[in-house]
Amino acid sequence: MGKDKKLCKWDKEDIQADFKKLKKLVKKPKYVCEKCGRAAREDSALCRPVELE
Ligand SMILES: [Zn+2]
Structure with missing residues (x-):
């Protein structure tokens, strides 16, 4: 898989x-995806x- 996927x-x-x-990416999330619901x-x-409030 590509690095920037x-x-x-x-x-x-x-x-x-x-x-x-994955664990690094989702740790202390600041953003949520409006389309997919991922943070x-x-x-x-x-x-x-x-941006999350
Ligand atoms: Zn998305």
Whole structure:
């Protein structure tokens, strides 16, 4: 999988293969994806990031 694949696009295989990276991405989230409902610390990890209050 590509390094810059957005968290929104991760499937089960990606999650299993890169679980450590996933934990970093979702730790203390600052953004939530308006489209997919996933949360991440970096807006670049999401396809439609909205800042969390
Ligand atoms: Zn998304």
